[in-house]
Amino acid sequence: MDINDVDTPSVLIDLDKVDANLKAAQDYANAHGLILRPHVKTHKLPRFARLQQDLGAVGITAQKLGEAEAMADGGMDDVFLPYNILGRTKLDRLHALHQRTTLCVTADNAPTIAGYAARFTDPSHPLAVLVECDTGAGRCGVQTAHEAVDLATVIDAAPGLTFAGLMSYPPQGKTQHVQTWLTDAIDALTAAGLPPERVSIGGTPDLMRAAEIPAANEYRPGTYIYGDRMQVAWGHGALDRCALTVLATVVSRPTPDRAILDSGSKALAADLCGAEGHGHITTYPEAVITALSEEHGIVDLSACAHRPEIGERLQIIPNHCCVVTNLFDHVYLMRNSRIEETAPITSRGRLR
Amino acid sequence: MDINDVDTPSVLIDLDKVDANLKAAQDYANAHGLILRPHVKTHKLPRFARLQQDLGAVGITAQKLGEAEAMADGGMDDVFLPYNILGRTKLDRLHALHQRTTLCVTADNAPTIAGYAARFTDPSHPLAVLVECDTGAGRCGVQTAHEAVDLATVIDAAPGLTFAGLMSYPPQGKTQHVQTWLTDAIDALTAAGLPPERVSIGGTPDLMRAAEIPAANEYRPGTYIYGDRMQVAWGHGALDRCALTVLATVVSRPTPDRAILDSGSKALAADLCGAEGHGHITTYPEAVITALSEEHGIVDLSACAHRPEIGERLQIIPNHCCVVTNLFDHVYLMRNSRIEETAPITSRGRLR
Numbered sequence: 001m002d003i004n005d006v007d008t009p010s011v012l013i014d015l016d017k018v019d020a021n022l023k024a025a026q027d028y029a030n031a032h033g034l035i036l037r038p039h040v041k042t043h044k045l046p047r048f049a050r051l052q053q054d055l056g057a058v059g060i061t062a063q064k065l066g067e068a069e070a071m072a073d074g075g076m077d078d079v080f081l082p083y084n085i086l087g088r089t090k091l092d093r094l095h096a097l098h099q100r101t102t103l104c105v106t107a108d109n110a111p112t113i114a115g116y117a118a119r120f121t122d123p124s125h126p127l128a129v130l131v132e133c134d135t136g137a138g139r140c141g142v143q144t145a146h147e148a149v150d151l152a153t154v155i156d157a158a159p160g161l162t163f164a165g166l167m168s169y170p171p172q173g174k175t176q177h178v179q180t181w182l183t184d185a186i187d188a189l190t191a192a193g194l195p196p197e198r199v200s201i202g203g204t205p206d207l208m209r210a211a212e213i214p215a216a217n218e219y220r221p222g223t224y225i226y227g228d229r230m231q232v233a234w235g236h237g238a239l240d241r242c243a244l245t246v247l248a249t250v251v252s253r254p255t256p257d258r259a260i261l262d263s264g265s266k267a268l269a270a271d272l273c274g275a276e277g278h279g280h281i282t283t284y285p286e287a288v289i290t291a292l293s294e295e296h297g298i299v300d301l302s303a304c305a306h307r308p309e310i311g312e313r314l315q316i317i318p319n320h321c322c323v324v325t326n327l328f329d330h331v332y333l334m335r336n337s338r339i340e341e342t343a344p345i346t347s348r349g350r351l352r
Numbered sequence: 353m354d355i356n357d358v359d360t361p362s363v364l365i366d367l368d369k370v371d372a373n374l375k376a377a378q379d380y381a382n383a384h385g386l387i388l389r390p391h392v393k394t395h396k397l398p399r400f401a402r403l404q405q406d407l408g409a410v411g412i413t414a415q416k417l418g419e420a421e422a423m424a425d426g427g428m429d430d431v432f433l434p435y436n437i438l439g440r441t442k443l444d445r446l447h448a449l450h451q452r453t454t455l456c457v458t459a460d461n462a463p464t465i466a467g468y469a470a471r472f473t474d475p476s477h478p479l480a481v482l483v484e485c486d487t488g489a490g491r492c493g494v495q496t497a498h499e500a501v502d503l504a505t506v507i508d509a510a511p512g513l514t515f516a517g518l519m520s521y522p523p524q525g526k527t528q529h530v531q532t533w534l535t536d537a538i539d540a541l542t543a544a545g546l547p548p549e550r551v552s553i554g555g556t557p558d559l560m561r562a563a564e565i566p567a568a569n570e571y572r573p574g575t576y577i578y579g580d581r582m583q584v585a586w587g588h589g590a591l592d593r594c595a596l597t598v599l600a601t602v603v604s605r606p607t608p609d610r611a612i613l614d615s616g617s618k619a620l621a622a623d624l625c626g627a628e629g630h631g632h633i634t635t636y637p638e639a640v641i642t643a644l645s646e647e648h649g650i651v652d653l654s655a656c657a658h659r660p661e662i663g664e665r666l667q668i669i670p671n672h673c674c675v676v677t678n679l680f681d682h683v684y685l686m687r688n689s690r691i692e693e694t695a696p697i698t699s700r701g702r703l704r
Contacts, residue, residue, distance in 0.1 A: 352362070
């Protein structure tokens with residue numbers, strides 16, 4: 001299938017760039033003795049999860065239970081679900097998933113651990129639980145090493161649970177702070193007789209600086225497989241290495257300085273990033289996508305020497321690729337501008 | 353089904369509020385001799401399209417061809433598609449849709465009209481085309497009355513097309529400016545022997561001021577069926593009339609002032625609005641959802657006298673309800689806190 005036969009808006013994935021992005025990260029991990037456990041939220045495709053494992057990743061990370069189930073259905077058998085799983089319905093599903101995968105989860109509070117302990121009671125097949133630590137990102141996580149020891153102790157005391165280590169989604173660029181935080185927690189846990197086997201951190205922006213946090217032995221990058229404007233703005237990668245683009249058509253040229261695309265917030269997503277506008281048009285780098293309505297992208301061409309015509313097709317690097325793949329039912333896999341395959345995004349919209 | 357049996361995150365639709373919102377708009381339209389043609393992008397459910405027609409709407413509006421096809425599949429037979437439809441693939445689909453519905457489209461440029469004229473050639477069953485006008489919103493549309501006459505003349509000259517009128521998505525709150533713009537265009541078209549039969553405008557924020565633009569005879573409101581924080585910030589409706597909420601669970605309370613929800617940008621969408629934060633928590637109105645990551649909502653509770661516990665379930669009025677329904681595969685229809693039915697969102701993700 002030729003790229004010209006793909007209707008718009010659509011998502012194109014450049015397989016050569018995927019290969020290069022994955023290899024660069026795995027090479028870095030190998031050079032620094034780091035275990036990779038990629039986050040599948042970015043691609044949501046079992047085939048890329050398999051590719052990541054074939055290159056050396058130990059398993060995968062999924063953020064929601066439904067996403068993990070879809071990955072297990074796709075053949076993944078080692079899944080980390082770094083989320084507080086609460087409620088009878090989800091705990092029953094988690095228990096079922098535990099029967100067919102090597103599974104681990106997190107907790108940052110006692111009620112969540114109590115839920116795990118009540119549902120998982122078999123000492124011969126315990127659920128591995130890591131304690132989530134807030135090392136400065138201000139999201140989930142215990143606030144102190146002392147709290148981490150308290151929760152690890154509760155996990156360790158539950159017959160059907162195993163304390164498996166620490167997990168954090170660290171703040172970007174603060175590697176020294178994160179290293180100190182984690183070292184203090186590891187020391188406190190070791191003193192309490194519960195040395196953490198795994199210390200898992202993540203985030204594509206600091207992936208190539210992971211060695212600055214030697215306290216961690218596992219890394220969970222997500223966006224690195226594709227890259228996007230946000231990552232480039234944060235200092236990771238370059239625009240010409242971004243593997244995911246949205247193919248769009250110019251549907252209107254109301255004024256000499258304005259073009260309208262058939263791709264709005266339902267195709268490109270409204271997420272902002274450090275750079276100007278809502279996406280980078282590869283063939284018109286000076287153009288600025290100034291605003292998105294739901295089904296239209298509004299483009300300012302005033303800085304462009306050459307300007308697109310009505311009907312012209314463009315490739316756009318979005319601000320945030322992970323939320324774009326969540327808007328489409330399938331993506332087109334492409335090599336050398338030829339479409340090799342159409343891949344359904346099997347874990348799209350798995351919110352629960 | 354009880355609301356307590358609904359897992360989170362999920363979308364709840366309060367049917368009593370839907371009924372009241374639709375009735376208020378239809379009563380206003382009836383009182384002012386205005387034809388309503390609701391935009392289905394908000395709900396994406398044929399059942400609500402039928403309800404809107406049963407109350408008095410003349411037909412529906414859909415923004416993408418795929419959305420229109422899904423509505424035709426659901427039984428809708430009078431569809432307005434106010435979009436420049438370009439390219440052989442879409443024109444073939446448009447032609448097929450024209451065989452089974454009363455269909456009209458728009459154009460704001462000559463290449464789009466040329467595409468319609470080449471594909472629609474049957475004078476006994478012409479395609480109705482309205483000319484889109486940019487009355488100040490800065491999106492699609494011709495810039496002057498003169499351009500509108502030029503395009504109407506081209507449409508009128510094509511054997512398989514009929515010039516059916518003018519369409520605009522007007523800027524908010526500028527009713528006098530829009531009235532002047534449209535009156536000038538109507539006068540110019542009438543002088544050219546092409547008086548526009550339909551003059552269609554839209555936008556929920558100014559729905560209850562539509563009578564201030566007597567030049568228009570058709571109105572296309574979308575969000576009014578549910579309402580959201582953006583509409584309330586823009587002066588339409590009130591929070592207690594919002595029919596759509598996202599049901600979420602508190603999964604973490606890392607600090608006394610912070611709660612974490614299981615609903616991030618993949619459930620609430622990242623769209624901002626005039627008000628602070630990313631949604632209104634009905635039972636904790638002082639709480640501010642300060643940030644969204646993909647799967648977490650971060651809540652500042654510092655202004656709250658009472659604070660939610662881990663595991664507590666909350667209803668959130670989102671900033672922009674239309675993009676929320678595009679993220680979920682189904683919604684729960686509720687009356688008096690009882691779930692009456694689960695409705696699949698049949699035109700979700702119909703981007704092409």
